[in-house]
Amino acid sequence: ARPPAGLPLLPAALLKARRAGGDPPRLIDVRTAPEVAQFSLPGAEHLLFEDLISGNFDHHRQTGEAVVVCRSGYRAAIAAALLMAGGRTNLSILAGGLEALRKARSDHRLERFAL
DSSP states (O other): OOOOTTOOEEOHHHHHHHHHSSSOOEEEEOSOHHHHHHOOOTTOEEOOHHHHHHTOSOGGGOOSOEEEEOSSSHHHHHHHHHHHHTTOOSEEEETTHHHHHHHHSTTOOGGGOOO
16 A cells, blocks of 8 residues: 555565664554454554544654554555544554565464564
């Protein structure tokens, strides 16, 4: 998915390095509840994609840099656009989503990928 204009894609390796640094970006996970139950990202805020679509979220309380993630990046791009329309700034999208993280690993196991 192409990100909305002005919204950067963040490669998985760069996200991992940034998360290891002193001021890591927040993660906003827009996957479904069953997807999150299968694998949760440590420290991520889970925001249901359906809530974003319906406008049922508190976008004003969110501040600071954040990276929006989903399985492939498609929903993250839509979610980031909705968050931006609600006034959220300083967002990026995990390039290729969690699937890109899985593919980057030699054993293709996402649950062992530490962010």
